[in-house]
Amino acid sequence: MFSFRNSGGFASATLTAMNTMIMFNLMGVVNQLPGALCRLFRRAKLWWFREVQITIPEQGREWHMYNRVFSAAECYLGAMFSDRALRMKAGTDRTGRSIVLTVDDAEEIVDEFLPAAMEKKEKKKAGAIKVTWRYHCQQIEKGSARLWNNEKKYYTLTFDARHRPEVVNEYLEHVMETSNAIEMRNRQRKLYTNSMGGGDRLWTQVEFKHPASFATLAMDPKKKQAIMDDLETFSKSQDYYAKIGKAWKRGYLLYGPPGTGKSTMIACMANFLDYDVYDIELTAIRHNTDLRRLIVNTTGKSIIVIEDIDCSLQLSGARGEARKEKKVKEPKEKKAKESKEKGESKVTLSGLLNFIDGLWSACGGERLIVFTTNHVEKLDPALIRRGRMDMHVELGHCEFEAFKVLAKNYLEVEAHPLFEKVRELLAAVKISPADVAEQLMPKNIRAHDKATGCLQDLLHALQTLLEKQSINGI
Numbered sequence: 001m002f003s004f005r006n007s008g009g010f011a012s013a014t015l016t017a018m019n020t021m022i023m024f025n026l027m028g029v030v031n032q033l034p035g036a037l038c039r040l041f042r043r044a045k046l047w048w049f050r051e052v053q054i055t056i057p058e059q060g061r062e063w064h065m066y067n068r069v070f071s072a073a074e075c076y077l078g079a080m081f082s083d084r085a086l087r088m089k090a091g092t093d094r095t096g097r098s099i100v101l102t103v104d105d106a107e108e109i110v111d112e113f114l115p116a117a118m119e120k121k122e123k124k125k126a127g128a129i130k131v132t133w134r135y136h137c138q139q140i141e142k143g144s145a146r147l148w149n150n151e152k153k154y155y156t157l158t159f160d161a162r163h164r165p166e167v168v169n170e171y172l173e174h175v176m177e178t179s180n181a182i183e184m185r186n187r188q189r190k191l192y193t194n195s196m197g198g199g200d201r202l203w204t205q206v207e208f209k210h211p212a213s214f215a216t217l218a219m220d221p222k223k224k225q226a227i228m229d230d231l232e233t234f235s236k237s238q239d240y241y242a243k244i245g246k247a248w249k250r251g252y253l254l255y256g257p258p259g260t261g262k263s264t265m266i267a268c269m270a271n272f273l274d275y276d277v278y279d280i281e282l283t284a285i286r287h288n289t290d291l292r293r294l295i296v297n298t299t300g301k302s303i304i305v306i307e308d309i310d311c312s313l314q315l316s317g318a319r320g321e322a323r324k325e326k327k328v329k330e331p332k333e334k335k336a337k338e339s340k341e342k343g344e345s346k347v348t349l350s351g352l353l354n355f356i357d358g359l360w361s362a363c364g365g366e367r368l369i370v371f372t373t374n375h376v377e378k379l380d381p382a383l384i385r386r387g388r389m390d391m392h393v394e395l396g397h398c399e400f401e402a403f404k405v406l407a408k409n410y411l412e413v414e415a416h417p418l419f420e421k422v423r424e425l426l427a428a429v430k431i432s433p434a435d436v437a438e439q440l441m442p443k444n445i446r447a448h449d450k451a452t453g454c455l456q457d458l459l460h461a462l463q464t465l466l467e468k469q470s471i472n473g474i
């Protein structure tokens with residue numbers, strides 16, 4: 001059979017021509033050739049080296065859709081090769097704030113990977129599989145209806161034909177997974193709420209930017225570590241939940257007096273797990289079906305929060321009735337009662353229980369449900385039983401260990417001669433971390449020794465509180 005490679009002089013002439021072309025290619029000369037010549041060279045190269053080429057256009061199959069593989073390739077190459085590629089393009093991300101580097105036109109990138117299916121020995125022998133990425137941007141004549149602009153952008157991925165299964169089945173999957181992970185890391189987290197009158201939209205969203213972290217949360221260090229461990233275990237237990245047949249969600253009940261850090265802890269959790277937050281205002285929901293609609297429209301990797309659950313609705317049956325008769329109402333309770341009386345909300349306890357463990361609450365997966373309350377004793381036991389609210393976390397008055405965290409945050413001091421006196425008084429006085437934090441805020445920016453001044457203020461406040469509490473017999 002006739003074959004170019006075995007045809008003597010002609011073959012060697014072709015070989016020489018190809019080698020010359022490769023040399024030119026290496027020198028970057030081919031990139032400078034006119035478009036048609038450049039394409040001809042690449043086709044010849046594919047044929048000569050038995051290469052396969054996959055084209056990844058920017059535009060998806062539907063004219064109005066973006067091709068996810070194209071954006072994944074853009075993200076992957078930008079992240080993996082921004083320190084190696086010689087020509088890059090700088091732009092901003094969707095928020096317009098962070099700089100994103102992408103590979104420039106005419107830049108060729110060689111990536112390597114080891115397919116998982118290969119035996120270890122084989123891998124050693126064969127080495128890594130090489131693939132070549134290239135970005136193309138062609139100017140198109142005006143008037144083409146199928147194009148968004150006058151440029152046709154696409155990537156080509158070229159590799160040896162022998163590695164087709166590995167590249168198609170594994171490498172492209174790896175590119176998609178890596179880019180998803182990068183996007184997840186860089187994404188802007190959102191705070192959603194149902195109470196801001198977002199028109200037809202169920203949820204109104206704003207960017208979630210809360211600086212709280214577990215490092216700055218003042219509470220017993222062992223308790224804090226246990227919560228962090230629990231959260232981490234939860235976030236890595238997808239397979240386990242699937243194995244035991246449970247929806248991948250976890251309920252947290254945070255309870256304690258005002259100003260002890262319940263809302264702050266929710267922000268810490270969201271930052272720790274990199275989750276979005278859905279803050280549900282129950283009094284703004286008219287019916288159980290509306291609550292269901294809201295829940296179905298939440299996404300995974302999120303925390304669904306209902307603050308002050310005891311005041312949001314009259315959920316505690318007989319105890320709720322008793323509360324109605326109290327003459328003096330706390331402001332939160334009063335507000336909730338007023339909205340209830342106006343007939344604004346008809347969400348019931350059973351509606352709420354369905355929200356926690358109903359079938360539809362499992363949609364999406366990986367969700368925390370967090371309730372907060374100042375009065376845990378007023379809640380219906382059915383609402384907070386284990387299995388619904390898996391973790392009950394009490395946030396209490398400020399103790400010395402918690403104070404030390406606050407002193408470090410606010411004053412940048414880890415030890416001070418006045419600490420001993422603070423320790424003594426904190427053991428005798430009930431004060432919230434919010435009140436301690438208030439005393440530790442520097443009041444005079446020009447003061448020479450801010451720490452001593454603030455600690456003296458705190459001691460004075462503690463002393464006054466001690467006297468008040470001993471008069472009232474607290």
Ligand SMILES: Nc1ncnc2c1ncn2[C@@H]1O[C@H](COP(=O)(O)OP(=O)(O)OP(=O)(O)O)[C@@H](O)[C@H]1O
Pocket residue numbers: 216217218219256257258259260261262263264265373374395433434435437
């Ligand atoms: N444990 C804490 N660690 C660090 N800061 C705290 C802590 N508790 C309270 N603070 C500070 O006090 C402020 C009020 O705290 P937060 O809103 O979290 O209290 P809360 O328990 O949610 O109160 P409420 O029951 O009234 O809703 C916070 O902005 C934070 O600065």
Ligand SMILES: [Mg+2]
Pocket residue numbers: 262263264307372
């Ligand atoms: Mg709060």
